[in-house]
Amino acid sequence: MIITNELEARIVHLLEHWDAAPVRTDSSSIELLYTELDREPSLTRAWEALAVLRLTLPTRDDVYGFARAVKLNGAQVAVDALPSPVNWSPFGRTADVVIISRGVVADVHTTVHTKGTTGIQRVARETVSRWASLGLATPVAWSEEHLAPRLLSAEEAASLSGRSDGESSTNNEPITLVIPLGGTYVIPELTIEPWRNLRLSAIGQFASTSLTGIGFDTVPVTSTETAAAPIAERFPRYLDALGWADRVAAISEAAATEYRGWRRMLVGSGRMGPEIESIPLAAEVSQPGKSAHDRARSALDIKDQAPFVLVVGSHEPRKNHLAILYAAEVLWREGHDFQLAFIGGNAWGAEMFTREVARLKDSGHPISIVSGAGDDIVFGAYYHAAFSVFPSLNEGFGLPVVESLASGTPVITSAYGSMREIAEQYGGVVLVDPRNDQSLIEAMRTLLTDSALLESLTRQAQKVTPKTWDSYATEVFDYLTR
Missing domain, CATH: 3.40.50.2000 (Glycogen Phosphorylase B;)
Incomplete structure (x- = not known):
C-alpha cells in the first residue's frame, strides 16, 4: 500500500479515534494501524478501518470478510489486499475527504434529488435545513458510485432549503466524501434503495456511530395492498437498517405503535431493536396574501x-x-x-x-x-x-x-x-x-x-395552533442525538 500524505492523515485520524495515536518516531502510522488491528480485530474496528482506508462505507459482508482476513493472515496482509479507493487514483485524488468523529450527519439523498413535496420530503427539509443552518448537522447525499456519503452540492443545498426545483447536478463540482467515525448518523427520510440500506445496516450493526432515524409509517407492511410493488418489495431492507438503529422518532403515536409491533418481531433475529418514541409532527400554514x-x-x-x-x-x-x-x-x-x-x-x-x-x-x-x-x-x-x-x-x-x-x-x-x-x-x-x-x-x-x-x-x-417546525426540529434533534 502506497502511503500518501492524505492517507497518512486519515490513518492518524483513525488511530486518534482508537486512542492509539503514534507517539514514537520509530513507528509509522501504518505500522501502528497493523498492530492495533492485530491486537483487537473487532468488527467495529474492521468497519472503521475499511471506511477510512477505502473511503467506502462497507457492507456487512465487507466487514466480516476483512475481520476474518485479519485474524487468518494478519492485519498487514489483509490491508495490503484491499483495493484502492474508487475516488482515488495514482495520478492524484478525485475527491476531498472529511472525517466526522463527534458530529451529526443527516442523510437526505432522496430529498435533495426530487421535486416531491410529500410529507416525507417536507419533514426532511423542515428539520435538516434548520439543523444545518444552526451548524448542528452536516447534510449529505451519496456519491455517484453509491459507496459513501458526500457533502451536498450548491444546488442540492438549495433544494434542501426549498430554493430549488430539486434537479441537481454535481458533475462539475468537486466532491467531498464524508466518513462518519463516532457521532450520530440520522436517517430523516424513507430509504428504499437496496444499496443504501445495505450500508446503513452495517453502520448500525458495527460502527461506533449511532444510527437513528425518523419513523414515518409501516404502510408497505401493514397495508401492502395500498403500496406500490417496488416500495413493498424494498421496504423490508429499510426496516432491516432501522433494526440496528439506537432510536427512532415516530411521527405520531399511531406510527409508534406500528414500529413497536415491528420491534417485537426482531426478537427472532436476536436483536433488541431501537428505542421508539412518538414525536408528533409540526404543521405551519402562512396566511396567504x-x-x-x-x-x-x-x-x-x-x-x-x-x-x-x-x-x-x-x-x-x-x-x-x-x-x-x-x-x-x-x-x-x-x-x-x-x-x-x-x-x-x-x-x-x-x-x-x-x-x-x-x-x-x-x-x-x-x-x-x-x-x-x-x-x-x-x-x-x-x-x-x-x-x-x-x-x-x-x-x-x-x-x-x-x-x-x-x-x-x-x-x-x-x-x-x-x-x-x-x-x-x-x-x-x-x-x-x-x-x-x-x-x-x-x-x-x-x-x-x-x-x-x-x-x-x-x-x-x-383555534388550532399546531406545533411549529422550529419546535419539532429542536425536539426531534435532541431525541435522535441524545
Whole structure:
C-alpha cells in the first residue's frame, strides 16, 4: 500500500479515534494501524478501518470478510489486499475527504434529488435545513458510485432549503466524501434503495456511530395492498437498517405503535431493536396574501357561487380518492351544488382515478386537478375551501389534516390511527369510516347542508395552533442525538 500524505492523515485520524495515536518516531502510522488491528480485530474496528482506508462505507459482508482476513493472515496482509479507493487514483485524488468523529450527519439523498413535496420530503427539509443552518448537522447525499456519503452540492443545498426545483447536478463540482467515525448518523427520510440500506445496516450493526432515524409509517407492511410493488418489495431492507438503529422518532403515536409491533418481531433475529418514541409532527400554514388567493382561484377555477371542497394529497390508492369521486357524484346527482378540487401529483395506481375525473368533467361536473402546486396555492386553497376531505386508509401522521385545521378549515377524515389522534387533539374534524362509502357521503352531505355545524367546526378549526417546525426540529434533534 502506497502511503500518501492524505492517507497518512486519515490513518492518524483513525488511530486518534482508537486512542492509539503514534507517539514514537520509530513507528509509522501504518505500522501502528497493523498492530492495533492485530491486537483487537473487532468488527467495529474492521468497519472503521475499511471506511477510512477505502473511503467506502462497507457492507456487512465487507466487514466480516476483512475481520476474518485479519485474524487468518494478519492485519498487514489483509490491508495490503484491499483495493484502492474508487475516488482515488495514482495520478492524484478525485475527491476531498472529511472525517466526522463527534458530529451529526443527516442523510437526505432522496430529498435533495426530487421535486416531491410529500410529507416525507417536507419533514426532511423542515428539520435538516434548520439543523444545518444552526451548524448542528452536516447534510449529505451519496456519491455517484453509491459507496459513501458526500457533502451536498450548491444546488442540492438549495433544494434542501426549498430554493430549488430539486434537479441537481454535481458533475462539475468537486466532491467531498464524508466518513462518519463516532457521532450520530440520522436517517430523516424513507430509504428504499437496496444499496443504501445495505450500508446503513452495517453502520448500525458495527460502527461506533449511532444510527437513528425518523419513523414515518409501516404502510408497505401493514397495508401492502395500498403500496406500490417496488416500495413493498424494498421496504423490508429499510426496516432491516432501522433494526440496528439506537432510536427512532415516530411521527405520531399511531406510527409508534406500528414500529413497536415491528420491534417485537426482531426478537427472532436476536436483536433488541431501537428505542421508539412518538414525536408528533409540526404543521405551519402562512396566511396567504392577495396574490396567493388570486393564484389559487385561478389554478383551481374557484367560483364564488358554490361551496369549494378541497382534497390535498397524491392520487395513490391509499389516499382513497376514488371514494371521494364516488361520493361527489352521488351528491351532485342529488342536486347539491359544490366545486371539488384535488391538489396533488399522480402516483402509482392512479389510472382509474384519472379516468373517473375525465368522465366527471365530460359530464359537466365542476372538478379540477392541480399537480406540482407550491405552498402559496395550497395554503390559498385551504382558505378558500368550505372544508377539506382526507379519508386515507392509512397514514403515519396526516399532514394535510393539520394544515387544513391550521388554515381554519374543517376536515373530514378517517376515524382511526393518526387521523383520529389529530381530531381528538384539536377538534374541527368529522370522522368517517374510509372503507364505507355511505359514511363519507353522509359526512360530505351534512357539511354541505348544515351551515350551523359547519360554522361550529370552522370556529374550532380557527383555534388550532399546531406545533411549529422550529419546535419539532429542536425536539426531534435532541431525541435522535441524545
